[in-house]
Amino acid sequence: MKMHETFIKPMHPEGRKFVAIFALITFGLFMLWDVLGWIGVGLTVWCYYFFRDPERVTPERPGLIISPADGMVSLIEPAVPPAELGLPATPLTRVSVFMSVFNCHVNRAPVAGRVSAVAYRPGKFFNASLDKASADNERNGVVIEMADGRLLPVVQIAGLVARRIVCFVKPGDALGRGERFGLIRFGSRLDIYLPEGVVPSVRVGQTMVAGETVIAELGQ
Missing domain, CATH: 2.70.70 (Glucose Permease (Domain IIA))
Structure with a gap:
């Protein structure tokens, strides 16, 4: 596994619109005050992380x-x-x-x-x-x-x-x-x-x- 794959996981498609909404709000927050904008960045990253969809290795043994x-x-x-x-x-x-x-x-x-x-x-x-x-x-x-x-x-x-x-x-x-x-x-x-x-x-x-x-x- 490459180093970036340890921290950056695939995102489930269900999360795309939510991340987009968080990103748009963050852009608006930067227009108001940089501090609020960076809080928005943190929340946008969290939203992406919430909808992560990593691959899993499922045990194959029957039963x-x-x-x-x-x-x-x-x-x-x-x-x-x-x-x-x-x-x-x-x-x-x-x-x-x-x-x-x-x-x-x-x-x-x-x-x-x-x-x-x-x-x-x-x-x-x-x-x-x-x-x-x-x-x-x-x-x-x-x-x-x-x-x-x-x-x-x-x-x-x-x-x-x-x-x-x-x-x-x-x-x-x-x-x-x-x-x-x-x-x-x-x-x-x-x-x-x-x-x-x-x-x-x-x-x-x-x-x-x-x-x-x-x-x-x-x-x-």
């Missing part, structure tokens, strides 16, 4: 469930998947990954399979690190059906700052493990509901890397 998001594991607990996904009301182990405004916000498929359902539900904007965010906040759920027929729901949840969930997939689409399926703008969380009997191999407080960190193994 792995990979983190769909960068961030920190904030909760591991039994919970029923959102009702709008049409799944049985059976509690499953839910692993929540909280993304701060400094994390990469591109979301990646935790497993390979076919998208069997996508369901959006508007809601509130509580801090995404709180437990009630899973029930009350704006969210978008994606259910992935794996080759063995098991289902894995992954839910994008808007946070206190995030107000826009973007999903790139629709029912019937095929996803590879680690493939990009969406993003959330400016701070949020992802919930992964593990299939029955699957035990997480991560702990609360652990740092996750989307597309690379192993959350659990499916087993037989």
Whole structure:
């Protein structure tokens, strides 16, 4: 890897208009006062950094469930998947990954399979690190059906700052493990509901890397 590639990451196309807006505002700030202009430069660089979309090396070993998001594991607990996904009301182990405004916000498929359902539900904007965010906040759920027929729901949840969930997939689409399926703008969380009997191999407080960190193994 070249030196500049260590610090300059590709930007997801979703971020282009936001960086352009920040840059235009910065130009105006320079017209008013240089100090404000340089603050604008810092915010523009941060906006570019927020929408970074680095390449990831996804483990290829069969049976792995990979983190769909960068961030920190904030909760591991039994919970029923959102009702709008049409799944049985059976509690499953839910692993929540909280993304701060400094994390990469591109979301990646935790497993390979076919998208069997996508369901959006508007809601509130509580801090995404709180437990009630899973029930009350704006969210978008994606259910992935794996080759063995098991289902894995992954839910994008808007946070206190995030107000826009973007999903790139629709029912019937095929996803590879680690493939990009969406993003959330400016701070949020992802919930992964593990299939029955699957035990997480991560702990609360652990740092996750989307597309690379192993959350659990499916087993037989």
